[in-house]
Amino acid sequence: MIGVFVFNTAIMLLAVVTHYELLIRLTRFLQEFKLRHRSRILLGVCVALVAHVVEVWLFAVAYYVMEHFLGWGYLDGVSGHLLEYGYFSFTTYTTLGFGDISPVGEMRYLTGIEALIGLVLVTWTASYLFIEMQRYWNKD
Template structure:
């Protein structure tokens, strides 16, 4: 159980660091771009979405590897074992959409719960970041 906790913690820390770096780089980049403020916001949204996609892939790779390894559990249902199915599953978990067409079993279930919580926090962080950026650029017109 301690190994599961440590692996899950490492995956979450990786996702949070990636998210922080994306938002930090956007904070540095957006004011330097010489375009209309509307386009800066669009670039900010695109950067945040790209960051989320990278984070989803981190979790997806973990699901893919855990599914293939002994002792971590497995995914069943509308899941053929491919990396793209793991990415689809990760997107539904990260966004807390959870269609339910793929079910986790075994130790792998713990990562799905923490991914949902992580996704919720990181999406909220992005929303807060974009709100601050919108205020900054819209107040300077």
């Protein structure tokens, strides 16, 4: 059980650090280059989407590793293709949760963590983009 806790914590921290690094690098880039407001927002949205996709796939690979290498459960309704783990991860990260795939065993804990992380990181992105939009709202 301690192994599951350490693994889940590592995945959680990796997702948060990934998000932070992409947002901080975006901020530095936007400060260095003088872009029009619309371009800044479009770039911000694109970088944020890339960050979220990377984070979703981080969790998808974690599910795959948990099932195929660590034996910590499985996803009921998945035939074993990595794309199916990605699909499950997208629905969990966005808290959409269709229910067509269900985690079994220790893998269930990571799904709860992913839903919480997704909620927090999407909110963080929305706050970041809102502040960026407010900064230059009436300049263009």
